[in-house]
Amino acid sequence: MQDLEKPVANPLVVLREEFDDWAVLFDPDTGNAFGLNPIGVFVWKRLDGHHDLKDLVKDVREHFEDVPNEAENHVQNFIQTMAQRGLVGCETLK
Amino acid sequence: MTMPVMRTPRSVDLAITNRCNLRCTYCSHFTGAGDVGQELSKKEWLRFFQELNRYAIMKVTLQGGEPFCRNDLKDLIEGIVENRMRFNILSNGTLITDEMAKFLASTRRCDGVQISVDGSVPITHDSCRGEGSFFKAMQGINCLQKYGLRVSVRVTIHKHNVLDLENLARLLLEEIQLPGFSTNSACHLGLCKQNADQVQLSVEERSLAMQALQQLNKKYNGLISATAGPLAEGTTWLAMETAHREGSEPLPERGRLSGCNGPMSQLGVRADGVMVPCVQLSHMDLGRINHDDLGEVWRTHPELTRLRERRSISLNSFVYCQGCNYINYCTGNCPALAYEVFGQVNHPSPDGCLKRFLETGGRLPRLSDTNQ
Ligand code: SF4
Ligand code: SF4
Numbered sequence: 478m479q480d481l482e483k484p485v486a487n488p489l490v491v492l493r494e495e496f497d498d499w500a501v502l503f504d505p506d507t508g509n510a511f512g513l514n515p516i517g518v519f520v521w522k523r524l525d526g527h528h529d530l531k532d533l534v535k536d537v538r539e540h541f542e543d544v545p546n547e548a549e550n551h552v553q554n555f556i557q558t559m560a561q562r563g564l565v566g567c568e569t570l571k
Numbered sequence: 572m573t574m575p576v577m578r579t580p581r582s583v584d585l586a587i588t589n590r591c592n593l594r595c596t597y598c599s600h601f602t603g604a605g606d607v608g609q610e611l612s613k614k615e616w617l618r619f620f621q622e623l624n625r626y627a628i629m630k631v632t633l634q635g636g637e638p639f640c641r642n643d644l645k646d647l648i649e650g651i652v653e654n655r656m657r658f659n660i661l662s663n664g665t666l667i668t669d670e671m672a673k674f675l676a677s678t679r680r681c682d683g684v685q686i687s688v689d690g691s692v693p694i695t696h697d698s699c700r701g702e703g704s705f706f707k708a709m710q711g712i713n714c715l716q717k718y719g720l721r722v723s724v725r726v727t728i729h730k731h732n733v734l735d736l737e738n739l740a741r742l743l744l745e746e747i748q749l750p751g752f753s754t755n756s757a758c759h760l761g762l763c764k765q766n767a768d769q770v771q772l773s774v775e776e777r778s779l780a781m782q783a784l785q786q787l788n789k790k791y792n793g794l795i796s797a798t799a800g801p802l803a804e805g806t807t808w809l810a811m812e813t814a815h816r817e818g819s820e821p822l823p824e825r826g827r828l829s830g831c832n833g834p835m836s837q838l839g840v841r842a843d844g845v846m847v848p849c850v851q852l853s854h855m856d857l858g859r860i861n862h863d864d865l866g867e868v869w870r871t872h873p874e875l876t877r878l879r880e881r882r883s884i885s886l887n888s889f890v891y892c893q894g895c896n897y898i899n900y901c902t903g904n905c906p907a908l909a910y911e912v913f914g915q916v917n918h919p920s921p922d923g924c925l926k927r928f929l930e931t932g933g934r935l936p937r938l939s940d941t942n943q
Contacts, residue, residue, distance in 0.1 A: 491655050493627040495577040503629045505655045505680060510629070 484556050484565045486524040494518065502564060511562070516541060520552055524565060530556070576879065579626040579866055580838040584634060584850050587616065587647060589842040591637040593663055595687075596699045596766045597729055597757035600636060605853035606761070607843040610636075611860075613643045615844060617650040619860045624654035626866050630682065631658050634850065636842065639666035645674055652680050660684045661725075664711030665704050676718035683721035686712055688752075689729070691738035698731035699757075699770060712747065724752040728800060729770040733780050740787045744794055754784060755800035758922060759911050760851065772801070778934040781805035785936040799905065799923075805936045808925045811900040812935055821899035828917065829882040830902035834875055838865070848878050851907035852916065881906065881917050891919055895926045 486492075491503040498515035513521060519540060520533055528536070534549045545551075559565040589610045591600070600606055623631065631651060638644060638660050651658050657680045664686035675681045686708055690696030696705035715722045724743055726732075732739065743752045756777070757763045757770045772780060780801035788795045788802065797803040814822060831849075838857075839850040846857040846868055857875060858868045869875065886892040886903055895901070903909075904923030906916035921927050929935075 489655060491624075491627045491629065493579075493581070493629065496575050503627070505629070505652075505657050508657055508682065 482567060483526050483529050484524045484560070484567050485526040486521055487564050487566060490564050492518070492521060502559075504562070504564060509562070511564075516551075517555060520555060521559075524556070574835065574879065574882070576870070577836065579869055580628060581836045582630040582632065583623060583628055584632045584837065584839040585616075586635055586840065586842040586850055587611075587633050587638055587644075588635040588641050590640040591635060591663070592640060592666060593637070593701050593704060595663075595701070595762070597727065597761075597763040597770045599758070599760035599763065599851065601762050602765070603761035603853060605841050605847075605850055607841050607845070607853075610641075610842040611844045613646055615861055616647055619840075619844075620647075620650045620654040620656070622860070622865055623656060628656060631656055632661060633658055634661040637663055637666065639671065644671075648675070648678060648680075652678050656680070657682050662711070663687050663700065663704065663708060665707035667711035667714050669714045669717070672714035672718045672720060675715075676720055681720055683723050684715050685723045685725050686715075687727060688712075688724045688739070688743065689727055690732045690735050691742040692735070695732040695735045695739075699727075699729055709747075716747070722749060724749055726752060726754045727757055728754060728772065728780050729757040730772060730776060731770070733772060733776045733783075736780065736783045736787060740791060740795065744791055751794040751796060753796045753798075754802050755797060756780070758799070759908060764911070774928065774931045774933045777801055777804075777928070782934075782936045782940060785940045789940060804923065804928075806941070807923075808928070808935055809938065809941065811897045811925055813938075814900045815896050819900070824882070825901055826886055826899045827882055828884045828886070828903040828906070828919065830904040830920070830923070831878070831881070831906050834878045838869060848875055849907065851905070852878075852910065854910070855916075878906065878916065884917060886919060889919055891921075892926075897925050901925065 489505065491505065493501040493503055495501060498518055500513045500518045502511045502513055516537060519537065523533055523536060530553055533552050537548055537552065538544045556565055586605060589607055639662055648658065659682040662684055688696060688708055689700060690705065693705040712722050726739060743749045756772055763770060781804065784795060784802040785805050795802060833849045839847045840860055841847055841853055844860045846860060847853050847855050855874055857872045886898050886901060892898055903919035905920050908922040909918040909920035910916045912921055
């Protein structure tokens with residue numbers, strides 16, 4: 478995950494949990510909002526600079542049932558998309 | 572039938588002041604339940620903004636009275652920014668300076684400032700708002716535009732400007748090149764109640780305004796919007812009339828008191844810190860900010876639940892609506908206006924009632940004049 482060894486959620490971004498386990502990520506600087514499904518919410522809450530991709534996928538598998546084999550790709554894509562939008566930064570491994 | 576309710580409101584309307592430098596003759600604030608004669612200190616608002624942050628509120632709308640009357644407005648806005656929210660402001664525009672506009676733009680969190688403009692010339696604008704207010708409002712708009720802020724003008728239609736709508740649209744859309752503007756009309760709230768004869772539209776004037784606004788909106792390709800007042804009514808009522816004429820199936824969500832979605836996603840706070848479902852429902856005290864927990868009020872307050880559940884009440888259950896041809900296509904309209912007339916929110920409002928409008932001589936716009 479090139480630059481994103483241990484991703485960190487941008488603390489300025491607001492996580493709004495709305496209905497059930499679904500949520501919206503809101504960037505107050507741009508006004509943009511993105512919908513998150515329950516797995517996205519779960520991953521987002523672990524973007525604290527202490528979990529790498531392997532940890533995140535392991536946690537997802539432990540927490541949710543019927544996680545598909547390609548979960549690692551999905552989580553990686555999710556983080557990279559968030560990073561491109563400026564919602565996630567990183568603590569690179571030295 | 573219960574609708575799912577989000578965990579916290581998405582936006583909150585804040586009456587940050589009870590003061591205003593004007594006394595518009597149709598103002599819905601003064602003499603209404605929101606006119607509380609006091610306002611909270613900066614410290615209290617800033618503390619509340621922290622709670623809004625914790626509950627992930629995305630946006631606040633600053634209103635009053637006149638928000639720019641507060642000398643500490645910049646501090647309040649800085650508190651909003653620090654607490655991860657965006658904001659917009661409802662204003663009469665007369666106190667906005669170049670320096671204030673520059674500050675608002677510098678925050679990069681301002682979604683827009685809504686300025687009230689009621690006429691194309693001082694005589695119509697100032698008729699209800701007071702001498703000199705037209706030029707000051709125009710100056711305010713100019714300052715906001717200079718710094719690239721989004722200006723959204725609101726036109727309140729009343730007896731003295733109903734014949735000025737064409738010139739007003741030309742001023743706003745062609746001369747000062749706004750991307751659009753919205754309209755409503757002086758309605759039976761606050762000061763308007765005591766000045767109704769001088770300001771509120773008669774049925775004939777309402778019919779004229781409806782027709783004129785539909786034609787203007789056609790001319791300007793839908794750049795004029797409305798959620799209340801003659802433009803909104805003209806559109807809704809024409810659709811109801813067409814549905815009735817064609818014997819259409821009941822429209823979704825209609826036939827019940829479904830006219831208000833506010834309490835599904837937003838909350839209001841009066842200038843004294845009392846939480847209310849909407850600033851137009853300021854008599855409904857839901858608790859006090861910094862004393863009562865906003866999340867708990869939002870999820871559990873019985874009055875709020877009752878208001879949300881009003882959409883399950885059939886219009887057939889009201890004597891007022893019995894025998895009405897439009898019942899399957901009607902929402903029963905705004906509860907705040909129903910409260911003003913009947914003293915209860917769970918009632919259809921006569922202000923938005925098509926049957927009553929037609930019975931008292933009202934005319935709908937021609938379909939050919941609409942933007943449809
Ligand atoms: S009470 Fe009336 S003004 Fe307030 S949100 Fe409901 S419909 Fe809108
Ligand atoms: S009487 Fe008025 S409020 Fe009632 S259903 Fe008919 S149009 Fe709607």
